[in-house]
Structure formats: structure tokens, C-alpha cells
Amino acid sequence: MTTKTIKVDYLARVEGEGALDLHIEDGAVKAANLRIFEPPRFFEAFLRGRGYMELPDIVARICGICPVAYQMGAVQAVERAFGIEVGGQLRTLRRLLYCGEWIESHALHVVMLHAPDFLGYPDAIRMAEKHGDVVRSGLAVKKAGNALMCLLGGREIHPVNVRPGGFYRLPTKAELAPMGEELKRARDQAFDLVRWTSTLPIPDFEQDYEFVAMRHESEYPITGGRLVSSRGIDIDIGDFENEFEERHVPHSTALHAMVKQRGAYLVGPLARYALNSQLLPETIQSLAREAGLGPVCNNPFRSIVVRALEVAFACEEAVRLIGEYELPEAATVPFEPRAGTGFGCTEAPRGICWHRYDFEEDGTIRAARIVPPTSQNQPSIEADLAAVAGSLVEADDDVIRDRCEQTIRNYDPCISCSAHFLKLSVHRS
């Protein structure tokens, strides 16, 4: 019996700290473990005993890249528990803020973190030597997303303007107007970015995923909807725990989420697109066809095209929302706290981010549970790694290592969020 171990001790260009161990025995992959060793962060534990008004700003600190996802899930849960309805332009502003996060997070990943993999560059700096226009354009698109976050959230990282019932401060139409012009330029650049990603050499690889995403009756999902899957799940977000469970695994400080009945599932751009592509505006659907995308994409390496498409969509949607914006009469819907349980779920850039909180009579948090997208995708990442490595067992370790790292980056994993990051170890026997 021959065994071989390949290790990646520290995965580059992902958010957080983790490693990968591959165990190869007699020419077959026996285990592909994404080891997340970033220490647990205990957010759920130290939320206990805090007031509901502190919640959005505390959970925003879970992630510097996707703080809005955490804020939105948290305020939704508060509002559902206290019986608050936030609609109209306040809801529009939340969707607009979320567009900013999609733009900045996706543009960062597509251009700076993921694209170098397809062209054989070690990083975006080397890629910029030959593809300077793409990098410049990606940075400009990202900057537009940051600016939107700044304007609506008060600052680009860990925004502070979202609160239960609405916002602390509302932007005026005059403040939003120049942002609309910047976003129109970003939209044009994002359209070109989609076309550029569609020319990248994409590995031929497909998986039979169960896609899970939100679905809204009339819009591409960002801030709300039901939870649906490609294998028949169609539930209210409050029923998440009936269908899904999280399991401890020895090699990771992040929990692994599973569909109780079936196992691994996929959240994120591929899932959103597969379950909702018909809800994209015709301009974006047309761009998808131009980029070679059908209604469903099962190739995780092609997620770079879908992610770029979502940047184009988010820019277009933001322009539309700004065009229709009217200053609401009040920044907040009045409400009183009450005892109860609230659920929140929104589409973070990396997929659904689910929250549940139990509140005391005065709104004090009694219990909290947050299920971030990366922990939901971990089993699928490992399944992809086993399949990708399985097709390369005879290759040099460096070849296996590079392709496995790229496989992980397909997911834009936010390991900081999920641990609660990557070394690759390949064990051959």
C-alpha cells in the first residue's frame, strides 16, 4: 500500500486562517479535510445579556467584508420578534446598502483574489502587469461599492447606520444623486468584467449540487424571501432548523451544516443564480447569455462569471433604486420590545446567512444562533476537493495543491466568519 500526504499549511487569498489535508491511498483520495483552525470567536455567547439595540453593531464586527449581511439578519430577527414591519423606502435603502456590500465584496474576490488562479499568476499584483486595465476597473467598481456603504452605512467597514426599525440617518436625494452617476460608470465596467471573466480558461468540472437560496416573489433575492432548494425545500426562514442541522467535525472549528435528510448543499452565487436567474432584469439575463451561462451553472470554477454577473446586477439594481428614491417621512418605524423569538435570513455575498435570537420582555438577548454561509458550504467544498484531487492523483503535489487552492477559492470562503483558513497536507498511502 502506498500512501501520500499533501499539505497546504496556509491558504492564500481567502478570508481567515485554515489549511487543507489530502489523504491519498493506493491512487484514490480517502479524505479531503478543510481544516479551519481560526479560534472560535464566541459571538453568539457574548450576545447573551446584551440589549437588542446593540445587536446590529456587535454582529457587524463578525466580518469586515460582509458586515451588512450580519446587520441585516440581526435587525430582521429583532423586527420579526417585536412585530415591526419595515417597508417602503426604508426597505429600499436596506436593499441599496446591501447592493454596496455585494459590489465591494464580489469585485474584490473576482479581480484581486480569484482571477489570478485562471491565468497562472501568484497574485493580483503580478496579474496587473499584463491585465492592468482589468485590475484598475475592478478597483473602481469596488470603490463604488465602498462609497455606497459609506453613504448609507456611515463608513465602508462595519457600518453603523442600520438599527431595528430602520436607520439612524436617512440620505437625501441630493446626496444619492452623485452616487447614482458613479454607479452607472461602475455598471458599465462591471458589464465588461463579466465579458472578461467569460474568456478565462475555466476547468471542465461539474458537481450535482443541492442549491439552497432565498426566493422572493418579484425580485432577485438579497434581503428577504423564502428558503428554497433545487431538491424541493420551500420553507419560511423560521423553519430552517427543521430542515438543516450543524455538526461538529474534529478537523474544524467551524460547524458543518447539512440538509438533515440528504447532507451537503451549496449556497452563494451559483445557488442564487440557479434558483432565481429568471428574476434578473432582462439586461442582466442577456449579459449572462452573452457570457455563455445557461439558466443553471454546476461548474464551481465558473462561479467567477456568476459572481461578476451579480456585480453587474447589483450596480444596475442600485442605479434603479436610487432613481426611484424618495426621502421617507421618518427614519424609523416606532415599536416596543417584547418577549419572543425572531429569525432573520438574507443573501450575504457568499450565500444565506441565517440568524435566530430569543428576547426577554425588555428586548435583552437570551440566546443567539448565527449560521454563516461558509460553514454551510464546507461539506460541499470538501466534496469538490475530493473530486478535483481524485482526478489529479497521479499529478505532482504542486499541481494538486494549486488546483485545490483554486477549488477552495471558488467559494470565496470567509473563514473568519465561519470559525469561527489554509494549509494543504496531502497524505498518500
Next chain:
Amino acid sequence: MSGPPCVLVLCLGNPDRGDDGVGAAVAALLEEHLPPGVTLMARSGDMLALIEDWAQFDAIVCVDAAAPMGEPGRIHRIDLAHEELPRDMAFLSSHAFGLGEAVALARTLDLAPRDIVVYAIEGACFDGGAPLSAQVAAAAAPAAERVRAEAARLQEQENHA
């Protein structure tokens, strides 16, 4: 670059992470004490956003904390016309996209100012919520004075360029 020559003093770091806050401390000391026309900016967040922030300037003076090297509070002056900033072969995460990578990318994209001088102040403790350590706190005022003089020199140089 068109328009009047301009100099940016860019103070980097997170004031809630111990000695990483020395950039913010230097910025506080420089407020209203820089030569007229010199722009002061303090940043704790997205280094990628810096690239567009500094593209409009002819020269920048950066102030940042440096990793411990055995002499907390020691002020290192690095003129990037003559020296390189230490840079990882690949940035490990977007969170770790540091000044060295930002400068390298800006230069590749032809978005870097002509002159970049870095003042790196050696830290000792970077714990979350920790104050500046005594040696680093004591270095803030002399660092601020050297940065002010450097900004004045660069502005004079740009005026005669």
C-alpha cells in the same frame, strides 16, 4: 500630473489594536500643525481603497506601526525611491493586504505618487483593546515632528520640480 504639487500625510492603523494605533496618535498630533497645502488622512480600514486616495498626490508620507524587532518605539525612515518595503510573496488574505502590497499594486498600475516615504514605528503589543505601550506612546511626538519636517521638505521639493 496636472495642478499644483501636493503632499499627503497618511497615518495608518487601528487605534483599538494596541501599538497599531500609533498612526492615529501621530495624526492627532499633526492636526493643524502641517504646512499649508499638505493633506492629512488617517485610515484604519481598506488598504485597497488607498490606491485611489493617493493617486492624486505627488508625494506621500506614510506613518504606520512596524512589527516588533526588539526595540519598541524605534522610528524607521524608509524612502521607497531607494528601499523596498518588506512584502509577502502573496498577500495571504484581503485582510492582510498591507502597505507594501498596496504600493506595489499602485506602482504596477501607474497610480503611485512619485515620492513615498514611510515612517514605521516599531510596536510591542498589538492586542485588541490594549493602549499604546509606553515606548511607542513616547515615540509619537518625535515621529510627528519628523513627519512634519518631511512633508515640508517634500512640498518644497515639489514646488521646485
